[in-house]
Amino acid sequence: MVQTTPVDTEDNRKLFMRAFMLWIQKVFLLPNSTATIVPNALTTIFDLETTSKRNWALHVQDFLIQELKKVKQTNSAAIHGCVYALMIIYFHETQFGENSKEPEARKPWIAYWKGDTLKKRLKQERTHEAGLIKTGEMMAKKKALKRKNPTTRVPPSKRNSDSEFESYQPSQDLEATESDLAVDAEQEHDSEAEKEADDGAHDEPPPQREKEQVEE
Numbered sequence: 001m002v003q004t005t006p007v008d009t010e011d012n013r014k015l016f017m018r019a020f021m022l023w024i025q026k027v028f029l030l031p032n033s034t035a036t037i038v039p040n041a042l043t044t045i046f047d048l049e050t051t052s053k054r055n056w057a058l059h060v061q062d063f064l065i066q067e068l069k070k071v072k073q074t075n076s077a078a079i080h081g082c083v084y085a086l087m088i089i090y091f092h093e094t095q096f097g098e099n100s101k102e103p104e105a106r107k108p109w110i111a112y113w114k115g116d117t118l119k120k121r122l123k124q125e126r127t128h129e130a131g132l133i134k135t136g137e138m139m140a141k142k143k144a145l146k147r148k149n150p151t152t153r154v155p156p157s158k159r160n161s162d163s164e165f166e167s168y169q170p171s172q173d174l175e176a177t178e179s180d181l182a183v184d185a186e187q188e189h190d191s192e193a194e195k196e197a198d199d200g201a202h203d204e205p206p207p208q209r210e211k212e213q214v215e216e
Helices: 010-029 056-074 083-096 115-127 132-148 162-166 172-203 208-215
Strands: none
């Protein structure tokens, strides 16, 4: 639509501006994984008089934050929005830090990260073990290996099946132990009774009257 829109009249020029704004937001500023245009982009095409005054950086940032929140909530691997902006932020923060006073750090970030500087950093991220691209590639390989060789797990239904509980019976050893304890307790009671009887017999005094009769 952008390539075939004539711009010979004021209405056509406005139509071209609206089409171009939708296109640039769809492919670069506010991209997503579907063929539709996000609602955030539609709000920018109605008032063309404020196009040059609009805070486009904030517009991109708001959409990125919105999409990153969705990624955090859904654990999705896809990030919608201007990933190029995220890349520039990451490169600049790791290169200069937050409080750097170097002249290069004070430039507009997009002006610094271009040409050979950007190519060099991308190469480092792709080849260095701790690089962002290298790390992402390694994680993707690990996920692919897990898909090919999934870990065999026992289904929960088979771990504790109903048949196991229905077929459970107390062991003979347990029953024998309980009976032995009962016998031991009974024997201990009898022995204590005999001991008390023996102690009582030793405490009784000898019969004196019978002894006197024997002496007479």
